[in-house]
Amino acid sequence: xxxxxxxxxxxxxxxxxxxxxxxxxxxxxxxxxxxxxxxxxxxxxxxxxxxxxxxxxxxxxxxxxxxxxxxxxxxxxxxxxxxxxxxxxxxxxxxxxxxxxxxxxxxxxxxxxxxxxxxxxxxxxxxxxxxxxxxxxxxxxxxxxxxxxxxxxxxxxxxxxxxxxxxxxxxxxxxxxxxxxxxxxxxxxxxxxxxxxxxxxxxxxxxxxxxxxxxxxxxxxxxxxxxxxxxxxxxxxxxxxxxxx
Amino acid sequence: xxxxxxxxxxxxxxxxxxxxxxxxxxxxxxxxxxxxxxxxxxxxxxxxxxxxxxxxxxxxxxxxxxxxxxxxxxxxxxxxxxxxxxxxxxxxxxxxxxxxxxxxxxxxxxxxxxxxxxxxxxxxxxxxxxxxxxxxxxxxxxxxxxxxxxxxxxxxxxxxxxxxxxxxxxxxxxxxxxxxxxxxxxxxxxxxxxxxxxxxxxxxxxxxxxxxxxxxxxxxxxxxxxxxxxxxxxxxxxxxxxxxx
DNA sequence: CCGCTCTGCGTACAGTGTTCGCATCGAAGG
DNA sequence: CCTTCGATGCGAACACTGTACGCAGAGCGG
Numbered sequence: 001x002x003x004x005x006x007x008x009x010x011x012x013x014x015x016x017x018x019x020x021x022x023x024x025x026x027x028x029x030x031x032x033x034x035x036x037x038x039x040x041x042x043x044x045x046x047x048x049x050x051x052x053x054x055x056x057x058x059x060x061x062x063x064x065x066x067x068x069x070x071x072x073x074x075x076x077x078x079x080x081x082x083x084x085x086x087x088x089x090x091x092x093x094x095x096x097x098x099x100x101x102x103x104x105x106x107x108x109x110x111x112x113x114x115x116x117x118x119x120x121x122x123x124x125x126x127x128x129x130x131x132x133x134x135x136x137x138x139x140x141x142x143x144x145x146x147x148x149x150x151x152x153x154x155x156x157x158x159x160x161x162x163x164x165x166x167x168x169x170x171x172x173x174x175x176x177x178x179x180x181x182x183x184x185x186x187x188x189x190x191x192x193x194x195x196x197x198x199x200x201x202x203x204x205x206x207x208x209x210x211x212x213x214x215x216x217x218x219x220x221x222x223x224x225x226x227x228x229x230x231x232x233x234x235x236x237x238x239x240x241x242x243x244x245x
Numbered sequence: 246x247x248x249x250x251x252x253x254x255x256x257x258x259x260x261x262x263x264x265x266x267x268x269x270x271x272x273x274x275x276x277x278x279x280x281x282x283x284x285x286x287x288x289x290x291x292x293x294x295x296x297x298x299x300x301x302x303x304x305x306x307x308x309x310x311x312x313x314x315x316x317x318x319x320x321x322x323x324x325x326x327x328x329x330x331x332x333x334x335x336x337x338x339x340x341x342x343x344x345x346x347x348x349x350x351x352x353x354x355x356x357x358x359x360x361x362x363x364x365x366x367x368x369x370x371x372x373x374x375x376x377x378x379x380x381x382x383x384x385x386x387x388x389x390x391x392x393x394x395x396x397x398x399x400x401x402x403x404x405x406x407x408x409x410x411x412x413x414x415x416x417x418x419x420x421x422x423x424x425x426x427x428x429x430x431x432x433x434x435x436x437x438x439x440x441x442x443x444x445x446x447x448x449x450x451x452x453x454x455x456x457x458x459x460x461x462x463x464x465x466x467x468x469x470x471x472x473x474x475x476x477x478x479x480x481x482x483x484x485x486x487x488x489x490x
Numbered sequence: 491c492c493g494c495t496c497t498g499c500g501t502a503c504a505g506t507g508t509t510c511g512c513a514t515c516g517a518a519g520g
Numbered sequence: 521c522c523t524t525c526g527a528t529g530c531g532a533a534c535a536c537t538g539t540a541c542g543c544a545g546a547g548c549g550g
Contacts, residue, residue, distance in 0.1 A: 027497095028497080028498080050536080050537065050538080051537080051538065051539080052536090052537080052538090055499095060498070060499085061498065061499045061500075062499085062538085062539090063498080063499060063500080063501095063539075063540085063541095064497075064498045064499060066538095066539070066540090067496080067497055067498070068497095071538080071539080072537095072538065072539090119368060120365070120368055120369065122418075123364060123365055123368060123414050123415075123417075123418050124365065124418065125418065130444075135444065135448060135451075136448075138448070138451060139448035139449075139450055139451055142448075142450035142451050143450045146450055152454075153450075154453075154457075155472065155475055155476070156479075158412075158472060158476060159408070159475065159476035159479050159480070161411070162407075162408050162411035162412040162415065162476060163404070163407050163408040163411055163480070164411070165411040165414065165415070166406070166407035166408055166409070166410040166411030166412075166414070167403075167407040167411070169368045169410065169411070169414065170368075170407065170410070172368075173367075173368050173369065173370065199375075199380065203380060203381075203383070203384035203387075204384075205384055205387035205388045205391055205398075206380075206383060206384055206387050208399075209397075212399075227400065227403060230400055230404065231400070231403060231404035231407060233483070234401075234404050234480060234483035234484055234486075234487070235404070235408070235479060235480055235483055236483070237482070237483040237486055238478070238479035238480055238481070238482040238483030238484075239479055239483075241479075241482055242479070272528095273528080273529080295505080295506065295507085296506080296507065296508085297505085297506080297507090300530095305529070305530085306529065306530045306531075307507090307508090307530085308508075308509085308510095308529080308530060308531080308532095309528075309529045309530060311507095311508075311509090312527080312528055312529070313528095316507080316508080317506095317507065317508090
């Protein structure tokens with residue numbers, strides 16, 4: 001690729017031989033770093049991101065990044081908050097609260113699957129220090145659930161989004177292993193099916209119904225969508241019982 | 246500390262100076278390695294576990310471990326499966342299915358909080374290759390839900406345990422950051438409360454009710470227990486609606 | 491023109507997972 | 521009893537990682 005600004009090993013160091021600062025290449029900045037980090041995380045996975053590789057992608061040295069970001073962990077927190085902006089929560093005055101919550105839940109799932117490292121970082125960070133976008137997200141959810149009439153909106157939110165996070169986390173992990181295999185999801189499933197059947201043979205209650213096998217190998221995406229929707233409906237039904245009527 | 250078998254730097258290497266193999270110290274074995282790894286993970290957290298430190302704990306060199314374990318990832322999978330044996334699932338013929346499922350869910354949560362790295366590894370591994378204990382756990386759950394009368398037990402299980410995993414994951418992350426602070430959970434909360442209040446000032450719907458502040462600073466464990474139980478009841482209510490009566 | 495702050499980066503350090511080849515062992519076979 | 525052999529432990533080494541430090545230059549206010 002193109003060389004960094006001054007890395008050419010010129011035998012005679014000279015002012016004249018020095019490269020000009022390439023201003024067309026945008027300057028190193030916190031935002032640019034975070035954006036590129038997200039791109040790398042999405043493309044190559046969480047354990048492929050290193051400060052050196054990230055620096056190289058930005059035509060910069062690894063240690064230059066530390067002028068804009070205190071530590072790699074901080075960079076991850078910034079990436080999480082940046083991505084949190086993608087989650088869409090309908091306004092609080094939506095006529096149908098169930099539809100609105102469903103929309104928010106599906107939006108969360110979509111972003112979590114688009115950035116499969118999201119739930120991992122959220123699990124590690126401990127959510128002690130939350131960024132502005134994440135706070136906005138929480139605030140909108142609180143408004144939505146309050147408007148829906150819940151006496152203790154935080155309880156309801158925790159319930160729904162524990163389910164959503166648990167499901168998204170499992171799906172993201174699954175999609176990551178599928179991606180690592182280099183196969184289509186359907187092919188991957190088809191290849192693993194014999195082993196799964198053999199394993200299930202010793203555990204009578206784990207038999208997989210034929211209909212599910214069929215759908216898993218033809219349209220696995222639709223199957224996952226449906227599973228997620230099913231569980232979400234269950235949770236919302238349980239919550240609806242607690243709504244004062 | 247005590248020296249490893251042959252590490253004494255004897256200037257004159259001699260057969261006679263060689264230490265005897267200490268047979269009272271149990272030999273290096275796969276099980277011993279996994280056990281010690283779990284102890285380390287529990288005590289010092291997931292990022293504190295390195296092959297070298299683990300070897301040192303076992304009075305062995307780091308590379309000796311590779312005779313019994315192919316890779317660090319495999320070691321983690323073994324640790325996960327070992328820990329999965331601690332989860333208790335009531336027998337399928339339990340009279341009250343809700344009580345039985347509640348017991349299983351609470352048992353999962355307890356082990357996930359006893360080993361706060363569990364959910365992290367589960368999220369990374371992708372659950373492609375499951376160990377025997379984890380299979381047993383799944384099998385028992387399937388039996389329980391089938392006996393309860395669910396037409397599609399796997400759907401119901403996925404719903405409940407997505408919630409349980411999401412909640413446990415968040416709690417484990419929280420407890421990890423609390424532990425890192427070196428304070429009591431109550432002290433930690435009390436110290437962070439002003440900042441939280443200030444942050445909530447800009448987000449009107451995020452206000453924390455006084456009763457909750459009070460309980461969080463006096464008995465945070467009970468508060469977490471109750472939150473978990475609340476969400477679980479919600480999910481079970483939603484599932485009960487789908488049970489043929 | 492001086493000085494000062496800001497930014498980039500080369501070097502270096504401590505630590506990581508893992509490979510390789512050598513030393514040593516207990517047991518099996520002649 | 522001596523020899524051979526497979527299993528086991530391990531020191532050295534390799535390719536990485538995150539990050540601290542100090543120097544070099546750029547741009548700017550005085």
